[in-house]
Amino acid sequence: MSVALADGLAIEAAxxxxxxxxxxxxxxxxxxxxxxxxxxxxxxxxPDGAGKTTLLRMVAGLMKPDAGTLVVLGINVKRxxxxxxxxxxxxxxxxxxxxxxxxxxxxxxYADLHGVPANVRRDRFERMLTMTDMARFTHRPAGKLSxxxxxxxxxxxxxxxxxxxxxxxxxxxxxxxxSRRELWRIVQQLVDEERLSVIVSTGYMDEAERCExxxxxxxxxxxxxxxxxxxxxxxxxxxxxxxPPSGVLARTLQARxxxxxxxxxxxxxxxxxxxxxxxxxxxxxxxxxxxxxERSEAVPACLxxxxxxxxxxxxAAAASSxxxxxxxxxxxxxxxxxxxxxxxVRDLVRRFxxxxxxxxxSFKVQRGEIFGLLxxxGAGKTTTFRMLCGLLPATSGFLEVAGYNLRTARAEARGRVGxxxxxxxxxxxxxxxxxxxxxxGAYGLQGAGLRQRIEQVLDExxxxxxxxxxxxxxxxxxxxxxAMAAALLxxxxxxxxxxxxxxxxxxxxxxxxxxxxxxxxxxxxxxITTHFMEEAEYCDRIVIQDAxxxxxxxxxxxVRAQVPDAADMNTxxxxxxxxxxxxxxxxxxxxx
Amino acid sequence: xxxxxxxxxxxxxxxxxxxxxxxxxLKDPANRVILIVPVIVQSLVFGYGATxxxxxxxxxxxxESNGEASRELIARLDGSGVFVHAASLRNxxxxxxxIDEGHALLVLHFASDFDSRLxxxxxxxxxxxxDGRNSTTVNMAAGHLSALIAQFNAIRxxxxxxxxxSQVGIxxxxxxxxxxxxRWNIIxxxxxxxxxxxxxxxxxxxxxxEREQGTFDQLLVTPLRPMEILIGKALPSIFIGLVQASLIxxxxxxxxxxxxxxxxxxxxxxxxxxxxxxxxxxxxxxxLSLNMQQAMVYAFVSIMPLMLLxxxxxxxxxxxxxxxxxxxxxxxxxAIDLVRRVYLEGAGWQDVATAFWPMAIVALxxxxxxxxxxxxxxx
Numbered sequence: 001m002s003v004a005l006a007d008g009l010a011i012e013a014a015x016x017x018x019x020x021x022x023x024x025x026x027x028x029x030x031x032x033x034x035x036x037x038x039x040x041x042x043x044x045x046x047p048d049g050a051g052k053t054t055l056l057r058m059v060a061g062l063m064k065p066d067a068g069t070l071v072v073l074g075i076n077v078k079r080x081x082x083x084x085x086x087x088x089x090x091x092x093x094x095x096x097x098x099x100x101x102x103x104x105x106x107x108x109x110y111a112d113l114h115g116v117p118a119n120v121r122r123d124r125f126e127r128m129l130t131m132t133d134m135a136r137f138t139h140r141p142a143g144k145l146s147x148x149x150x151x152x153x154x155x156x157x158x159x160x161x162x163x164x165x166x167x168x169x170x171x172x173x174x175x176x177x178x179s180r181r182e183l184w185r186i187v188q189q190l191v192d193e194e195r196l197s198v199i200v201s202t203g204y205m206d207e208a209e210r211c212e213x214x215x216x217x218x219x220x221x222x223x224x225x226x227x228x229x230x231x232x233x234x235x236x237x238x239x240x241x242x243x244p245p246s247g248v249l250a251r252t253l254q255a256r257x258x259x260x261x262x263x264x265x266x267x268x269x270x271x272x273x274x275x276x277x278x279x280x281x282x283x284x285x286x287x288x289x290x291x292x293x294e295r296s297e298a299v300p301a302c303l304x305x306x307x308x309x310x311x312x313x314x315x316a317a318a319a320s321s322x323x324x325x326x327x328x329x330x331x332x333x334x335x336x337x338x339x340x341x342x343x344x345v346r347d348l349v350r351r352f353x354x355x356x357x358x359x360x361x362s363f364k365v366q367r368g369e370i371f372g373l374l375x376x377x378g379a380g381k382t383t384t385f386r387m388l389c390g391l392l393p394a395t396s397g398f399l400e401v402a403g404y405n406l407r408t409a410r411a412e413a414r415g416r417v418g419x420x421x422x423x424x425x426x427x428x429x430x431x432x433x434x435x436x437x438x439x440x441g442a443y444g445l446q447g448a449g450l451r452q453r454i455e456q457v458l459d460e461x462x463x464x465x466x467x468x469x470x471x472x473x474x475x476x477x478x479x480x481x482x483a484m485a486a487a488l489l490x491x492x493x494x495x496x497x498x499x500x501x502x503x504x505x506x507x508x509x510x511x512x513x514x515x516x517x518x519x520x521x522x523x524x525x526x527x528i529t530t531h532f533m534e535e536a537e538y539c540d541r542i543v544i545q546d547a548x549x550x551x552x553x554x555x556x557x558x559v560r561a562q563v564p565d566a567a568d569m570n571t572x573x574x575x576x577x578x579x580x581x582x583x584x585x586x587x588x589x590x591x592x
Numbered sequence: 593x594x595x596x597x598x599x600x601x602x603x604x605x606x607x608x609x610x611x612x613x614x615x616x617x618l619k620d621p622a623n624r625v626i627l628i629v630p631v632i633v634q635s636l637v638f639g640y641g642a643t644x645x646x647x648x649x650x651x652x653x654x655x656e657s658n659g660e661a662s663r664e665l666i667a668r669l670d671g672s673g674v675f676v677h678a679a680s681l682r683n684x685x686x687x688x689x690x691i692d693e694g695h696a697l698l699v700l701h702f703a704s705d706f707d708s709r710l711x712x713x714x715x716x717x718x719x720x721x722x723d724g725r726n727s728t729t730v731n732m733a734a735g736h737l738s739a740l741i742a743q744f745n746a747i748r749x750x751x752x753x754x755x756x757x758s759q760v761g762i763x764x765x766x767x768x769x770x771x772x773x774x775r776w777n778i779i780x781x782x783x784x785x786x787x788x789x790x791x792x793x794x795x796x797x798x799x800x801x802e803r804e805q806g807t808f809d810q811l812l813v814t815p816l817r818p819m820e821i822l823i824g825k826a827l828p829s830i831f832i833g834l835v836q837a838s839l840i841x842x843x844x845x846x847x848x849x850x851x852x853x854x855x856x857x858x859x860x861x862x863x864x865x866x867x868x869x870x871x872x873x874x875x876x877x878x879x880l881s882l883n884m885q886q887a888m889v890y891a892f893v894s895i896m897p898l899m900l901l902x903x904x905x906x907x908x909x910x911x912x913x914x915x916x917x918x919x920x921x922x923x924x925x926x927a928i929d930l931v932r933r934v935y936l937e938g939a940g941w942q943d944v945a946t947a948f949w950p951m952a953i954v955a956l957x958x959x960x961x962x963x964x965x966x967x968x969x970x971x
Contacts, residue, residue, distance in 0.1 A: 391809050407967075411815035419813040425806040427612070429619045434612070441608025442814040444601060470619075486810075 008074060010165050010197040011036040011059055016068035018054055028054040030220035031068070036199065036213065041191050043208035044201040045307060046217035047505035048476050052201040053093065055217070056167050059199070060090040073164055089163035093170050095154030099143030103134060103153055106142050110157040121160075128156040131186050146378040148179020155186060166190070168200040172207065173502065176376030176531050177570050178577060184210060203505060205304035206570075216307055223310050228303045235277050235305035238265070242296035243273045250274050251517050251538050253294065258514060260290055266308040266510065269537035271568055272557050277305050279312070304506070311507060339366040342494060342525050343388065348397035350383050357383040359548040360397070365527060365541075367493075370520045372539035373529040374573065380548040381529040382422070385498050388527065389419055402493060415443055418487035422498040424479045428472020432463050432482050435471055436489060443490035457485040477508045484515070495519065497528040501535065513538050533569040546577045605816055609824025613798070617828060627832060628839065631786050635840045638782055639848050642905075643774045649733045650678035652696035654687060659707025665718075665744055666700070674736050687721055697723045697730055698737070779844045780935040781904050783837050784863070784927035788870050788898070791833035793891050795874025798825050799966065800887035818963045826871045826959070833867035834860065844935075853938035859931065862944065862951075866927035869951045872958030873923075879965030898924050923951045 012035050019027030029051040036042050044052045057063040059072055061081030070077045072084045097106055107128070111121050129135040132152040137145070142153060151171055158166070168187070172180045184207065190196045200211070208214050209228045216223040216231065224231060244253040250269035257267035257276050263286045267276035276296075278287055343365035350358040358380040365371045373381045386392040387399060390406025399405055404413035426435045433454060440450045458464045461481040466474055471482055480500065487495060497516075501509050509532075517538060520526055528539070536542045536556050544552040544559065552559045560566050563575035617623050651669065655662055669675045678696045681687060690696045701719035709716040720737065722730045802808035811821065841859075844850050873894065881887035900906075901915065902924040908916055919925045926947040933939035933947075 386809075389809075389813055391812060406813075411817050414813055415815040417813065419810065421806055421809055423806045425810040427616055427807060428805065430612070430615060434615060438608055438612040439810075439814065441611075442605055442811075442816050444605070444815060446604060 008038055009035045009071075010038045010040075010073060011199070012069075012071040014069045016055070016058065016070055017066045018051075018058060018063065019066060027066075027220050029058070029065075032217075032220075032222050033068075034215065034222060034225060036197075036215075038197050039191075039195045040197060040213055041187070041211045042197075042199045042213040042215065043211035044199060044215050044217060045203070045205065045208045046223070047311065047507055049219075050217040051220040052217055053169055054220075056090070056169050056199065056201060060088060060167055061085050062090070087163060088165040088167060089158045089161070090167040091154055091158040091169065091171060093173065095151075095157070097142045097150060097154055097157070100141055102139050102141055103145070104138040106153060106157055107160060111160040114161045116161045124160060124162070128159060131189065132156050133182070146179075146376070148175045148182070148376065151175055151179065151183060152186070155183065159190070162194065162196075164197065166196055166198045168198065170201050170203065172202060172204060176379075177533055177574055178376055180204075180207075181574070205302070205307060205506070208307075209303045214303065216310060218311060218314055223314070231310075232301045232303055232306040234280075234309040235265070235301035237298065237301075238277050238280060238309070239275065239299050239301045239305050240278065240296045241270070241273050241275050241299050242291055242294045244294055249540075251513075252521075254538075255514060255517050255521075257290060258510060260286075263287060263290065265312040266305070268510075268534065270534070271537070271560065275299065277301075277309060280309075308506065339368055341365070342367045342402055343371075343527065344398070344400045345384075345388070346398040348384070348387065348399055349395045350380075350387060350392065351395045356548045358387070358545075361543075361545070361550045363543055363550070363553055365525060367525055368520060368523050369540040370516060370526045370528065370538060372536050372542040373527070373545065374531070374533065374536055374542055375529075375545035376531070376577065378547075379545040381545055382498060383548075384545070385496065385527070385529055389417070389496050390414065415490060416493045418490070418492035418495045420483045420487045420495070420497045420500055422500075422502065424472075424483060426471055426479075426483060426486055429470050431469060432458070432467045432471050432474075432485075435482065436486055439486045440489045445490060453489055457489055461485040477504055480504055480508070480512070484512075488519075492524070494525045494527065497526065499529050499531065501530060501532060509535075533573045536569045544573060544576055546580055549580070551580045552576050602817075602820055606820050606824045606827075609816065609820065610827050613825060613828040614831075617794070617832070627790065627836070631790070631836045631839050632843060634786050635779065635782050635843045636847070638786075639775055639779050639843070642778050645774050646674050646729070646732050646736060649675050649698070649729070649736075650696045651675050651733075652679040652681055652687075652690045652699045653677070653702070654681040654684065654699060655702045656704040657702045657706035657708075659710075661707050661710050661748070662702040665741070668740055668744055669700075669737070672736070672740060674733070691721060691723050694723070697726060698733060775848060776850050776936065777932070778904075779840075779848055779850055780931045781928040783840045783844065783935075784866060784924060784931050785899060785902065785904050786840055787833050787836040787863070787867070788924055788927070789895055790836055791829055791867050791870045792874040792877075792895060792898075793888075794832060795826070795829040795871040796877045796881070796887045796891040797884055798829065799875060799878035799962075800881040800884045803881070804883040812967065818966045821966055822875065822959060822963045825875060826868065829871045829874065830864065830867040833870065834863055837863045837867075850935075852935055854934035854936075855938075855940070858939075858941060858944070859934045862927065862930040862934065862947065865948060865951045865955065866923055866930075869923040869955040869958070872955045872962065875962035876958045876965065879962045879969055898922055901925065902928055904928055920950055921954065923954045926950050 014033045016029055016032045017027055018029040028049075032051075032055065044055065046052055054063065058065050058070060059077065061072075061077045061084045064078060073087055075083050075087075077084050098109065101109065104125075107125055111125075116124065129138065132155065134149065134152060134156070137149070142150065145153060155168075155171065166187075172183055175183065187198060187200070188210070191198055200207070202208055212227065213225065214228055214231055215225045242253060242257075244250055250272055254267045254269045254274045254276075257264045257274060263279050263282035265277040265279050267274055269275075341364045343363075345364070346362045348358060348361045349356070361380075361384060363371075373384060375381045383392065387394050388401055388406070390401075390409070393407055402413060402416050404410075406414055406417065427438070430438070436454045436457065437450065440446075440453060445453055458467055461484060463478070463482055463485060466478060471479060474482070484500070501512055504512070513535070516526055516528070520540075530536070536559075539556060541553065541555055542559055543550055552562055556569065559576070560569060560572045563572045563579075566572035566575055617627075653666055655666070666677070670677055679686075679690055681690065681699070684701075687699050687701070691699060699721040701721065703717070703719070706716050706718065718741070720734065722734060724730065799808060802811060816824070845852055874891065877890040877894065878887050881890060901908075901911070901919045901922050903919075904924070908919055908925065911919070930944045930947040933944055
């Protein structure tokens with residue numbers, strides 16, 4: 001079918017409009033006109049709330065546009081959504097797997113739902129299971145699969161019948177680099193072999209870079225579209241890498257650069273150096289003043305640079321306030337000389353039944369360090385993390401945080417620690433101020449002192465605008481800042497952050513890390529888990545875990561050096577994990 | 593001094609938690625309605641609906657005799673205020689139909705020789721057919737009917753012999769409920785029973801909701817101790833339980849006008865202890881559950897037996913011996929006993945002391961279990 005239409009368009013939209021609250025607020029999709037050719041891999045990128053999901057849901061016929069026309073595979077979706085749905089497959093962000101059913105039962109169920117005939121079914125299942133490399137796990141309940149495997153199974157269930165158009169909504173959110181690479185291999189294979197048209201929304205620019213066509217969205221509008229090469233253009237000749245002198249951390253230089261919102265579009269630490277984009281209109285003298293004596297060299301632009309430049313032009317004014325706010329959330333001042341060990345873990349083990357979640361892990365964290373726990377889903381990061389915070393008892397081993405085991409320590413010891421969990425864990429029906437008041441009180445603040453701290457964090461985290469609305473209804477980035485504010489209200493010595501940046505867009509992530517580096521400069525110890533490998537570059541030291549085992553520990557430079565020719569942390573991570581797995585072939589890592 | 597400052601810090605933390613809990617409950621508009629409207633509606637519905645008082649019993653008559661005596665007896669039935677004449681039947685085959693279809697709960701069958709035998713020999717059999725499917729009501733109706741017939745016999749005896757017999761009359765006085773209205777028995781019991789449902793449910797959901805939404809971990813990493821969490825979570829539920837009990841009390845006092853004879857202080861002391869024991873059960877359920885759905889199921893599974901084994905609808909003394917022992921673990925049994933006695937008979941502290949102990953023991957067992965489970969029940 002798709003071959004017959006090869007010259008046509010998969011999607012044709014004109015002046016598409018969709019808003020959720022009539023009259024109130026901005027529309028989610030505000031007048032989009034575009035044409036997406038058939039047989040191509042198209043990426044949809046843009047910050048949170050840009051309207052990516054809404055657009056996909058309209059294409060899938062799950063939502064009616066308020067105005068405009070939308071033609072999918074030559075069918076008017078508004079008029080005949082069922083006809084479109086018969087020919088497309090849509091995988092939402094949270095695919096509805098039945099966790100108690102096995103892999104095979106899930107496949108059967110979706111094949112039944114889509115009415116796939118029995119004779120087609122066997123070949124299709126076999127192809128899907130081979131492609132996803134899950135033939136070994138057909139009897140395993142879906143709930144017992146790792147995050148990456150669940151996504152693969154979700155994709156397989158979406159593809160039980162062969163569609164003409166595949167829509168994927170952020171299929172790789174919360175998926176580790178190895179599983180991410182595999183998912184993309186599967187999608188690429190489908191495009192190559194079946195001439196399938198695929199539209200995928202993603203927050204990862206390296207993923208968008210693999211696509212033939214990229215659409216950049218922001219605030220419900222289309223900012224730009226084109227090939228990745230074309231979209232790099234705005235950043236052309238503006239990208240540089242600066243090497244900090246020895247003794248200066250890359251993130252210190254990065255902080256200095258990114259604080260200058262006028263001359264610098266973006267700056268990130270990469271491989272011990274700082275990669276930055278200078279604004280096109282920036283003055284050479286200003287840049288030179290910023291860099292000081294550090295030398296810098298020009299590098300070719302990538303898609304992310306182009307997109308960041310586009311977004312920077314859009315939001316320069318709005319973003320300026322969240323950067324470079326001096327932190328008021330630090331109790332101690334940094335000290336010189338040997339820094340005391342604040343967290344010590346020796347031979348830590350945690351088992352659930354006969355499953356080893358964390359196997360004999362040891363490390364130390366010094367005061368003022370940013371310490372990163374990296375690993376794929378199910379590697380043992382969160383388990384380690386929960387043991388450190390005293391939320392889970394260790395099966396065996398020694399564990400001390402600020403001189404205590406938080407699980408058995410007196411309440412006061414917990415008062416020195418701040419904790420931000422992976423999911424938004426404040427009270428959704430209370431306002432920001434009510435949440436802050438409660439947590440401040442729980443940490444022993446009161447009266448004028450409490451009120452003053454609340455004022456300070458509202459200001460510091462830019463929360464004042466929504467301070468009285470129920471916090472559960474706020475946008476994601478706002479919730480994340482509120483969670484940080486609540487954890488820092490009592491000026492803790494140690495801050496624990498569990499995957500704080502998953503699901504937030506690149507701009508918000510820059511601002512988040514700027515806050516973390518500011519906290520660390522002022523002496524707060526930060527322990528953080530993440531599966532964004534490039535974020536390891538902000539850390540003083542990192543640990544890489546896989547299947548409960550500690551595979552590498554050290555500064556980002558040291559860890560990168562373990563893998564020859566690893567230019568960035570992503571490559572180093574994949575290298576280290578693959579090497580470890582090949583040494584222990586009996587381990588069924590994929591299910592950990 | 594140190595102890596004192598520790599203590600005041602504890603109190604402050606509890607106060608913050610209490611405030612948060614109350615805010616979280618009351619901020620939800622659905623909650624505000626759920627906590628007030630259902631108890632009032634339920635107490636009105638049960639007040640009118642759940643009654644053993646007999647009136648409007650439909651009956652049918654097959655009168656093949658149709659003499660003076662039979663007609664007089666039927667007239668007495670109609671005048672009793674209890675029975676309603678539903679049908680007059682023609683022949684015996686109709687009896688089965690009216691009973692089967694529920695048109696009448698009982699059928700009076702006067703045989704064709706009823707009046708003649710009565711006047712000739714002074715006695716005659718009367719057939720009474722009852723619908724046994726509704727045994728409680730029918731038994732009471734049959735009792736009523738016997739009394740009416742006895743009365744009828746007595747008057748006939750007087751009339752025919754024309755002598756005044758010295759009669760032994762029994763004058764019944766029902767204490768605490770002079771008209772023996774079952775409403776007086778049920779509504780005070782509802783003060784305990786209805787408020788229990790929501791106290792238990794609210795407590796069951798409190799920790800489970802936080803576990804499900806992930807906020808419980810955030811709570812556990814704060815300096816709040818498990819004991820402080822317990823108190824901060826228990827107090828709002830107890831408080832809401834007492835408010836609900838007061839609403840039902842108000843309905844009882846001012847709508848149904850059932851007079852209150854006891855000490856309000858004693859009543860509230862008993863209700864507070866009762867609410868504490870319910871919250872203990874609720875929080876234990878909550879701490880054991882991993883999500884709200886589990887908590888709901890556990891709560892409902894507990895509420896049914898608590899209700900049935902409480903003496904609310906069936907007397908405990910009628911239950912088998914083993915079940916009677918089980919009811920000692922049921923705080924509702926003692927709360928109902930306490931409320932009825934304080935409310936209707938004006939019992940004093942010493943009279944109801946025996947009801948306090950079992951509730952206190954339930955609270956003292958369940959509350960520490962909940963506290964322990966907060967930290968040690970792992971997801």
